[in-house]
Amino acid sequence: ILEDLLQIELPRMIYTKPQILKPPRCDVLMMTPWFAPIVWEGTYNSEILNEQFQQRNDTVGLTVFAIKKYVVFLKTFLETAETYFMVGHRVNYYIFTDRPEEVPKVALKEGRNVVVLQVQNYPRWQEISMRRMEMLSYFSQQRFINEVSYLVCVDVDMKFNDQVGVEILSDLFGTLHPGFYTAERRSFTYERRPASQAYVPSDEGDFYYMGSIFGGTVKEVYKLTKKCHEAIMVDKANGIEAIWQEESHLNxxxxxxxxxxxxxxxxxxxxxxxxxxxxxxxxxxxxxxNHAAIRNK
Ligand code: 2GW
Ligand code: MN
Incomplete structure (x- = not known):
């Protein structure tokens, strides 16, 4: 990827210069202590990022699980993704479902494809949520590695409401949980029982990340999902399940x-x-x- 970047040559572009003494945002943290950018509106220039990404002609995979009744979320999810997700770039939607015939037909722009992957259903919802790690790791090495450069792995009970573009892409990315971004470390809902593989001691932790959107290169997503799945299996063998299922293991x-x-x-x-x-x-x-209506089998 670094090699690809070195071969990119940008055309002449006109934009206001960055100002060392006038950071674009002073109200939020823009960089972690390990020098990872935190992506906020106003901190990046999409034109530059799009031009760089365009020259690489890479494809982005968007993975989503729609098991049982959750297929009802697919139409809005896909339609809004066509409007706002990686506009102008190549996208493969990977839809994991046990009901392939109920996947809606949505009009797709050029360079964008839907791939339906049939998977089994699990009776417990916690299992449906956690098994995503197993299936993502399996398909990453079986298939995604040959088809896309980056994976973006998301919940399906979601809609796009504004641009989500290449500014999110990096080797490995996570997302601040909207309920905890101002919280103190002690209030993060990490798994606190030492018996679980997801245990985080009370004096550690940077942020509380949400399980509903993470990603990176296929290689990094493979490593993450494999490790989380293995930890989930160890917990299972020990008769313990982390407080927020795979979100706890992700954290x-x-x-x-x-x-x-x-x-x-x-x-x-x-x-x-x-x-x-x-x-x-x-x-x-x-x-x-409607939790009662959507979540029962
Ligand atoms: C069924 C009953 C109860 C809960 C979930 C499900 C269910 C989930 C289902 O019947 N079919 C299905 O496809 N799912 C998938 O799992 C779907 O992709 C969904 O978006 C995802 C997570 O379930 P969800 O969205 O109902 O849970 P949230 O919104 O409370 O998610 C947070 O917590 C989860 C773990 O408890 C995950 O970490 C998730 O990433 C979080 O956003
Ligand atoms: Mn959700």
Missing amino acids: KYFLYHKPTKILSPEYMWDDNLGRPEILKKRRFLAVPK
């Missing part, structure tokens, strides 16, 4: 494998949390769901 992973980029809550928002001043865009939104 443990990111503590000891620092993400190279972090997405602000613009990339995972829930309107139940209001509209704070620092939030200039709401790019990816939770779709309200």
